[in-house]
Amino acid sequence: MQDEQIIELFFARSERAIDELDTKYGGLCRKLAYGMLNNAQDAEECVNDTYLGVWNAVPPARPEPLAAYVCKIVRNLSLKLLGRRGAAKRGGGYELALQELDGCLTDGGTAEDALEARELARLIECFLDTLSRENRVIFMRRYWFSDSYGEIAARVGLSEKNISVRLTRLRAGLREYLTGEGVLI
Amino acid sequence: MNAEFFSEAMGELDGRYIEEAIRFRKSAGKRVWVRLAACAACLALVIGAGLFAAGRGRSELPLSDDSMGVSVRYTDRAPAEYSSGSLIYLTEEELFTYFDTAIFLGTVREIRNIELDFNGDTAYRAIAEIEVERVYRGPCADGETVSVLLPCPIDSGLWVEDTETVSAMREGMSGIFMPVIYDNENSRWEQNGAVLIKKDIVDYGFADGVRYAFLETESGLVFDRGAYESIADAQTLDEIEEYILEMVSQYP
Numbered sequence: 001m002q003d004e005q006i007i008e009l010f011f012a013r014s015e016r017a018i019d020e021l022d023t024k025y026g027g028l029c030r031k032l033a034y035g036m037l038n039n040a041q042d043a044e045e046c047v048n049d050t051y052l053g054v055w056n057a058v059p060p061a062r063p064e065p066l067a068a069y070v071c072k073i074v075r076n077l078s079l080k081l082l083g084r085r086g087a088a089k090r091g092g093g094y095e096l097a098l099q100e101l102d103g104c105l106t107d108g109g110t111a112e113d114a115l116e117a118r119e120l121a122r123l124i125e126c127f128l129d130t131l132s133r134e135n136r137v138i139f140m141r142r143y144w145f146s147d148s149y150g151e152i153a154a155r156v157g158l159s160e161k162n163i164s165v166r167l168t169r170l171r172a173g174l175r176e177y178l179t180g181e182g183v184l185i
Numbered sequence: 186m187n188a189e190f191f192s193e194a195m196g197e198l199d200g201r202y203i204e205e206a207i208r209f210r211k212s213a214g215k216r217v218w219v220r221l222a223a224c225a226a227c228l229a230l231v232i233g234a235g236l237f238a239a240g241r242g243r244s245e246l247p248l249s250d251d252s253m254g255v256s257v258r259y260t261d262r263a264p265a266e267y268s269s270g271s272l273i274y275l276t277e278e279e280l281f282t283y284f285d286t287a288i289f290l291g292t293v294r295e296i297r298n299i300e301l302d303f304n305g306d307t308a309y310r311a312i313a314e315i316e317v318e319r320v321y322r323g324p325c326a327d328g329e330t331v332s333v334l335l336p337c338p339i340d341s342g343l344w345v346e347d348t349e350t351v352s353a354m355r356e357g358m359s360g361i362f363m364p365v366i367y368d369n370e371n372s373r374w375e376q377n378g379a380v381l382i383k384k385d386i387v388d389y390g391f392a393d394g395v396r397y398a399f400l401e402t403e404s405g406l407v408f409d410r411g412a413y414e415s416i417a418d419a420q421t422l423d424e425i426e427e428y429i430l431e432m433v434s435q436y437p
Contacts, residue, residue: 027251028207034253040378043253067207068200076196101188117190121197128202133209140206144195150256154247155210 003066010058018051025067029074035146036078036094046081050074075144093146101143104171105184115183127177131170138163139170210247246299246386251369254379257386260300263340264309272393277413281436284392285371286363287323287331288429290422291315293358294330298338299386306377311335312387313354315362321433323366325388333364334383334390351394353407361425363397364389399425
């Protein structure tokens with residue numbers, strides 16, 4: 001079913017909307033939540049809460065693209081759950097991705113303590129725009145979706161070693177970019 | 186700045202970056218072609234076929250988003266895998282009706298062992314590429330090559346409990362095969378908190394390694410003669426085919 005048709009079902013307040021959403025994007029959502037939470041039960045709960053969130057938001061929202069909209073909710077809910085759990089119980093792909101970023105970002109101070117997440121997001125977008133499509137996908141799959149090197153390698157058709165090297169370069173590039181923008185000292 | 190704040194900011198990215206990362210999947214064919222070309226060049230110049238074989242043995246299979254916490258890669262290893270229990274008893278009629286199976290005559294063109302990693306739990310199986318020559322039942326077509334999951338890795342020195350028939354399978358072998366037609370529901374494999382949708386890697390799979398294949402081997406016809414009592418004395422694939430046609434006419 002097309003995204004537009006699913007959204008129309010939400011607008012018509014048809015419960016079939018949830019079924020169709022789950023059929024089309026349930027796997028994607030569960031994988032994302034599992035990658036972050038490292039627990040199948042928590043991931044399932046998070047996905048169900050996501051569907052409830054979409055049900056409450058659509059209408060009036062008319063998300064475009066739908067997959068990204070749903071994934072954002074999954075990710076945000078997963079982050080909230082992780083926050084409640086505490087760092088000690090994080091684990092999984094998300095924890096590994098965070099550790100990589102920690103090594104890249106925390107050596108230097110931050111120029112503006114008051115920098116808001118939204119402002120940083122705009123800077124990250126500018127950085128992403130400087131990358132090739134393939135490198136952008138590799139970066140996003142690792143640090144947004146928490147994919148493993150193997151999963152990224154399978155998606156983009158490279159070896160795991162190649163992915164590891166590319167991510168190292170991408171993190172160095174990110175650090176250089178943020179330093180150039182005055183965000184990192 | 187700490188990584189958690191960075192991650193929070195990532196959550197504010199425009200949806201187009203997320204959408205791009207969801208949709209992007211490099212065509213395997215192109216990569217394979219490039220690699221083959223590179224390997225061929227190396228082959229001609231210096232190293233030989235060994236490099237290609239080694240690289241081929243390690244390659245990972247792409248999975249859909251429905252599979253979680255699992256990776257699958259080709260391997261040259263074939264450690265013994267032991268089945269967990271006895272097969273359920275099925276009558277001859279039930280062997281044709283209990284599972285939704287395709288039934289076809291074909292030749293095994295390739296067998297490759299795979300290593301499955303379920304969050305650290307490792308399992309070994311094999312994938313057979315079978316060229317279909319005659320279809321008795323199911324969605325495949327004559328001339329098509331289908332991939333079938335075998336319940337054990339294949340190795341000339343290996344015997345694996347409950348996989349006696351399939352363990353005898355080798356490349357170039359002809360036979361009649363009755364694999365289950367996989368869909369997302371019936372091919373779900375959960376282990377150690379991870380999920381593999383087997384449909385991601387193969388079209389079909391054997392319900393067990395004993396009763397769903399009839400193989401023409403160098404030492405004669407191999408199949409489960411105890412399960413198929415009415416053809417227990419069969420010596421040729423032609424006899425099996427005759428029996429299959431009769432059963433399929435009753436249980437299409």
